[in-house]
Amino acid sequence: MDYLYFAIRRLLQAVLVMFVISLIGFSIQDNLGDPLRELVGQSVSEKERQALRDRMGLNDPFFIQYGRFLGKAVQGDLGNSYFFKKPALEVIAAKFPATLELVIGATIIIISFALPFGVYCAIRPKSWFAKFIMGFSIIGISVPVFLTAIFSIYIFSVELGWMPSFGRGETRDLLGWNSGFFTQDGLVHLVLPSISLASIMMPLFIRLIRSEMMEILQMEYIRFAWAKGLLPRRVWFLHAFKNTLLPVITVGGVQVGTMLAYTILTESVFQWPGMGFLFLEAVNRVDTPLIIAYIIVVGLIFVVTNTFVDLLYTWVNPTVKLVGQKS
Amino acid sequence: MALLEVTDLEVEFPLVRKTLKAIHGISFNLEKGERLGIVGESGAGKSVAAFAVLNLLSKPGRISNGKIRFEDVELSGLDAKSMRHIRGNRISMIFQDPMMTLNPVLTVGTQMIECLKAHRKISNSDARELSITKLREVLIPSPENRMKSYPHELSGGMRQRVVIAIALLTDPSIIIADEPTTALDVTIQAEIMTLMLDLCKTKNLGLILITHDLAVVSQVTERILVMYAGRVVEEGLTRDVINNPRHPYTRGLIKALPQENKPGERLNQIRGTMPSLGAIPPGCAFNPRCDFADNACELEVPDLMGADSHRAACIHMDKIPAFSDEEAGK
Ligand SMILES: Nc1ncnc2c1ncn2[C@@H]1O[C@H](COP(=O)(O)OP(=O)(O)OP(=O)(O)O)[C@@H](O)[C@H]1O
Ligand SMILES: [Mg+2]
Numbered sequence: 121m122d123y124l125y126f127a128i129r130r131l132l133q134a135v136l137v138m139f140v141i142s143l144i145g146f147s148i149q150d151n152l153g154d155p156l157r158e159l160v161g162q163s164v165s166e167k168e169r170q171a172l173r174d175r176m177g178l179n180d181p182f183f184i185q186y187g188r189f190l191g192k193a194v195q196g197d198l199g200n201s202y203f204f205k206k207p208a209l210e211v212i213a214a215k216f217p218a219t220l221e222l223v224i225g226a227t228i229i230i231i232s233f234a235l236p237f238g239v240y241c242a243i244r245p246k247s248w249f250a251k252f253i254m255g256f257s258i259i260g261i262s263v264p265v266f267l268t269a270i271f272s273i274y275i276f277s278v279e280l281g282w283m284p285s286f287g288r289g290e291t292r293d294l295l296g297w298n299s300g301f302f303t304q305d306g307l308v309h310l311v312l313p314s315i316s317l318a319s320i321m322m323p324l325f326i327r328l329i330r331s332e333m334m335e336i337l338q339m340e341y342i343r344f345a346w347a348k349g350l351l352p353r354r355v356w357f358l359h360a361f362k363n364t365l366l367p368v369i370t371v372g373g374v375q376v377g378t379m380l381a382y383t384i385l386t387e388s389v390f391q392w393p394g395m396g397f398l399f400l401e402a403v404n405r406v407d408t409p410l411i412i413a414y415i416i417v418v419g420l421i422f423v424v425t426n427t428f429v430d431l432l433y434t435w436v437n438p439t440v441k442l443v444g445q446k447s
Numbered sequence: 448m449a450l451l452e453v454t455d456l457e458v459e460f461p462l463v464r465k466t467l468k469a470i471h472g473i474s475f476n477l478e479k480g481e482r483l484g485i486v487g488e489s490g491a492g493k494s495v496a497a498f499a500v501l502n503l504l505s506k507p508g509r510i511s512n513g514k515i516r517f518e519d520v521e522l523s524g525l526d527a528k529s530m531r532h533i534r535g536n537r538i539s540m541i542f543q544d545p546m547m548t549l550n551p552v553l554t555v556g557t558q559m560i561e562c563l564k565a566h567r568k569i570s571n572s573d574a575r576e577l578s579i580t581k582l583r584e585v586l587i588p589s590p591e592n593r594m595k596s597y598p599h600e601l602s603g604g605m606r607q608r609v610v611i612a613i614a615l616l617t618d619p620s621i622i623i624a625d626e627p628t629t630a631l632d633v634t635i636q637a638e639i640m641t642l643m644l645d646l647c648k649t650k651n652l653g654l655i656l657i658t659h660d661l662a663v664v665s666q667v668t669e670r671i672l673v674m675y676a677g678r679v680v681e682e683g684l685t686r687d688v689i690n691n692p693r694h695p696y697t698r699g700l701i702k703a704l705p706q707e708n709k710p711g712e713r714l715n716q717i718r719g720t721m722p723s724l725g726a727i728p729p730g731c732a733f734n735p736r737c738d739f740a741d742n743a744c745e746l747e748v749p750d751l752m753g754a755d756s757h758r759a760a761c762i763h764m765d766k767i768p769a770f771s772d773e774e775a776g777k
Pocket of ligand 2: 494625
């Protein structure tokens, strides 16, 4: 019952945040570029323009226009892209699978490296391998992404010729999902962009997991677990790890949103035909509806993942006090 | 031969700039079924001594000297596998704060069954049955349901009962309890202590009870070890030590007890505080706080002296008026 109450409150918060995002998005639309110029060009007279403005409701008060915008947005209509002459959402939806692919690829890489490395560094902080990982992760934090991306393109694509240097490769439909995961060519194209995206987050995750786990290993209940004569693997991988996971899930979930922002960078370096690349193009073309649609879609993804993570965290963690709990 | 024999145990913490010695050579024995109390103010080294027995010292602590014989096994320097066989199986521990002792994300059942499975070849359902039996022994109502509970769903007293049940699971021969009631409500403290005493008596369990509380020690234990600054300053049968303390520190501890027949009187706390590890005074470590100290006390560390059943480490102990006389003269 408590949980239901908490869940409802959390969902309401999410709706509120989306409301604010939409307001911001709309203000941008209101101030950026004149839709008429994009639609009708220079040849139309001022009088005709005014008539057109009236007809399109562009002279209405801000909140009436915003209400109209919101009403349409809720129905999935975020206006038409000036450039593609198609609904902006449709344009973004077409590019979404490519970006999702990249994020999933990077997440898999992060999980399969950061978890074992972080845990290892916590268990054996003095070993040379742990020191090496920690040293390396400092370098990882301080070297800008586009440098590592370009560097890896140079080595693996140009010099060694192992990987393609740009583009998405072949895709195939499986259960209604069109993705490069299902073809060899698609997978090969995914490797460098995924690694490059993952490398941005990796040091943070290794350090996070390590420090959380080291803290947990100092807890009295861990000492009690040893005192019970349990095997080290049970103490580490059940008693300590399960407690480590909770804070890591929370921070990790938030980082998925941040990762989406970094896809803009990665996609432009690798010419990856995803949402981020599309967004950059839209900015160059001052394609306002597309820009706003992007902001709202990314905001939505961000809010949904955060809400989901919060709900999950509270669900998994038996000790969280639900009443008055803040995310 | 005693069940547990600790001889000249020394524990140190090598820190970056210097090495701090927490235990300066303590010795004690525990017979089968015997109940031994270790008392002393905070920082005396009681917990460190207890953790050293099972090699559970927190980093960077290590045993730098001494022997710990349990049955026929030397515990200091024992390999990890053999040590695991002792921990939680032959010697169990109970910690101070039941809030912190149980893992918050695992159910009571999980935390009990895993302990059994670590030491016995036993099926899950048998382990479950046995766990429920032990929960019943520590007087937990509806134990079947409690098996599914998470620690935070239980009260402090219930949690400590669960911890005691875990300690009893494998029928160990010694339980080391480090201030098992300090973190609990006063009303619950007596309940838990009575429970532990009953269990020890019926099962002929050896108990090492670490506590600040002399009243508890005198009710529960047969022998006492009084520790000060990493050393044993007095040891003997509980009634001898309590009724006729020979070391000024022990006298101070007893005098500081609230007097039942004189309520409202100011407590006679020992002046000063326990020295920190880096600043232990030369000679008898207690001398700066002692009413009987003179220059001779600063010269060297006194050994334990007296008959085997009651010894104290004070060079002036024969000159000090008997405790009862002094009390009467007041
Ligand atoms: N990990 C550690 N590193 C450095 N010093 C430590 C460490 N653990 C304990 N000590 C020191 O060892 C001394 C003895 O500590 P111990 O915990 O045994 O005291 P205690 O008698 O159990 O006191 P309390 O009644 O407060 O539990 C203290 O001075 C303490 O500061
Ligand atoms: Mg202690």
